[in-house]
Amino acid sequence: MKTVIIGDIHGCCQELVALLAKVQFDRGQDRLVSLGDLMDRGRESYEVFDLFRYLKTEMGEECVIIRGNHEQMMLDASINPFARILWKQNGGGKTIRSFYRHQDHVYRHAGWFRKNTVPYYEDVRFQCTHAGVQDGDIAQSDKETLLWDRKRLTDNDYSGKLTIVGHTPLSGPAWCAGDKKTRAVLTERVRMSLPEQGMICLDTGCVFGYRLTAMVVEEDRTYWLESVPRVDSAPADDVPGPG
Numbered sequence: 001m002k003t004v005i006i007g008d009i010h011g012c013c014q015e016l017v018a019l020l021a022k023v024q025f026d027r028g029q030d031r032l033v034s035l036g037d038l039m040d041r042g043r044e045s046y047e048v049f050d051l052f053r054y055l056k057t058e059m060g061e062e063c064v065i066i067r068g069n070h071e072q073m074m075l076d077a078s079i080n081p082f083a084r085i086l087w088k089q090n091g092g093g094k095t096i097r098s099f100y101r102h103q104d105h106v107y108r109h110a111g112w113f114r115k116n117t118v119p120y121y122e123d124v125r126f127q128c129t130h131a132g133v134q135d136g137d138i139a140q141s142d143k144e145t146l147l148w149d150r151k152r153l154t155d156n157d158y159s160g161k162l163t164i165v166g167h168t169p170l171s172g173p174a175w176c177a178g179d180k181k182t183r184a185v186l187t188e189r190v191r192m193s194l195p196e197q198g199m200i201c202l203d204t205g206c207v208f209g210y211r212l213t214a215m216v217v218e219e220d221r222t223y224w225l226e227s228v229p230r231v232d233s234a235p236a237d238d239v240p241g242p243g
Helices: 012-022 045-062 067-079 085-102 106-116 143-148
Strands: 004-008 030-036 063-066 120-122 127-129 163-165 174-176 183-184 200-201 211-216 222-230
Touching: 012 143, 012 211, 012 222, 030 045, 045 063, 045 085, 045 106, 063 120, 063 174, 067 085, 067 106, 067 143, 127 200, 183 211
Parallel strands: 004 030, 030 063, 127 163, 163 200
Antiparallel strands: 004 211, 120 127, 174 183, 174 200, 211 222
16 A cells, blocks of 8 residues: 645646546555645536545545644535625635536535545654644644644754644755755655655645656655656636645
8 A cells, every 4th residue: 555645726626627637546455644635726626526526435544634824614605694705815715616617616515624624644664744733742732823823844943753744835856854954855756765854735736837746755764756747737816825
């Protein structure tokens, strides 16, 4: 079994399908981990949701959907009218229109998102969350850090158990070792040994016209990276906001 970890998708379903094919993802054999932000800003949020709904039904616990800040904004908006302003400022309108094209509304599926998204994922070799992590046990990290933090990555000051994150768009996937100096842009299609500590970010800004990236972790503690370009290279018409 290999584990396929995918960065922020943001409604880029064509790219998601192409990336899964490129890494030869097998839903009957592999584990899939989404780092969150399935929705918003891209045109195909409904299609991404529908695919993950199918995969979750087929794969059960082997399909892990980490809750991103965009899923959280949608959930907040579904019960609080005042929260809708922040969500729509961050691409939520695109999600509403995507679901509307399918005669649906994302709020009807809020219960599905509450039930099927998790704050983090732990493996003996690494752990995953959407945005950031505090030192120590990931279970002790507060919700705000897991959903919104960028400082641990940008300050390069996290040296705990290897944590895979999205949330912060980069020009390429990068490993930050946590010593404020060692930062490496990771090369695609090269098999590497899995580091034991630090933070790897897989958000490579697909919805803003760049790439969607996956990290494939093998059972022997090696990993490799693949990405696909944005099908439509024009950036989304939403200005990047907080996450």
